Amino acid sequence: PALTFSVLTLFPELLRPFASEALLGKAQARGLVDVRLHDLRDWAANKHHKVDDTPYGGGAGMVIRVDVVARALDALRAERPIDEVVMLTPAGETFRQATAEAWAAQGGHWVILCGRYEGFDARVERLVTREVSIGDFVMMGGEAAAACIMEAVSRLVPGVLGAEASHQDDSFSSGLLDYPEYTRPPEWAGEGVPAVLQSGNHAAIAAWRRAQALGKTYQRRPDLLPTAGLTPLDSAELLR
Numbered sequence: 001p002a003l004t005f006s007v008l009t010l011f012p013e014l015l016r017p018f019a020s021e022a023l024l025g026k027a028q029a030r031g032l033v034d035v036r037l038h039d040l041r042d043w044a045a046n047k048h049h050k051v052d053d054t055p056y057g058g059g060a061g062m063v064i065r066v067d068v069v070a071r072a073l074d075a076l077r078a079e080r081p082i083d084e085v086v087m088l089t090p091a092g093e094t095f096r097q098a099t100a101e102a103w104a105a106q107g108g109h110w111v112i113l114c115g116r117y118e119g120f121d122a123r124v125e126r127l128v129t130r131e132v133s134i135g136d137f138v139m140m141g142g143e144a145a146a147a148c149i150m151e152a153v154s155r156l157v158p159g160v161l162g163a164e165a166s167h168q169d170d171s172f173s174s175g176l177l178d179y180p181e182y183t184r185p186p187e188w189a190g191e192g193v194p195a196v197l198q199s200g201n202h203a204a205i206a207a208w209r210r211a212q213a214l215g216k217t218y219q220r221r222p223d224l225l226p227t228a229g230l231t232p233l234d235s236a237e238l239l240r
């Protein structure tokens, strides 16, 4: 496959359905993406399968041991060369659509380390190539973040979305939020569908969609506009 994710986690079952269902499941069945789930406890040193310990200096919670992570990475590396090791942490660089695009284009074997408890021993930093956060909030573990990242990256791998689907117009891909979509029924609770969408005029539809995307972005996320690569026509539309 173009892209392999090896996820190291204390709760592989949390991620099992993400790997096997829906489009990611199909992508795997078709050999486009590979998701391998590994239980960090498999590399625990003692018979209690302990992967964590109390923090030096005191304080609440437990910390994941660096030696356990190192053994796990060695084992995965022995199976298959590793291109990137990603540590999930709220202190990492924020994952964005541009990140997903870059990772999908790069491909290769990506290991994702999911933390739990108070996170990893600080020395795990030496074992990773990237530290990534999915946003300024703290979750109980990295599994949900790993799922977000695998979903966002995998759908950009050529062939994963069917020929009918496209991600060029998605929010952020064009630099703007996505335009509104409608489907049947044509009238619902007193609200119809914009006439232009039923006109069959493709140029008019494209212009309407671009204007809608611009307007929505201006209203909701004006911070995106400076980097959206707007054309003079777009700027004229915004000034209207």
Ligand code: SAM
Pocket: 087, 088, 089, 090, 091, 113, 114, 115, 116, 117, 118, 119, 120, 132, 133, 134, 135, 136, 137, 138, 139, 140, 141, 142, 143, 145
């Ligand atoms: N003590 C850590 C801190 O304040 O930075 C928080 C640890 S958090 C309770 C446990 C694990 O969840 C982290 O090690 C990380 O893997 C994951 N996690 C929580 N929030 C995250 C986020 N916003 N992005 C990525 N991973 C996150």
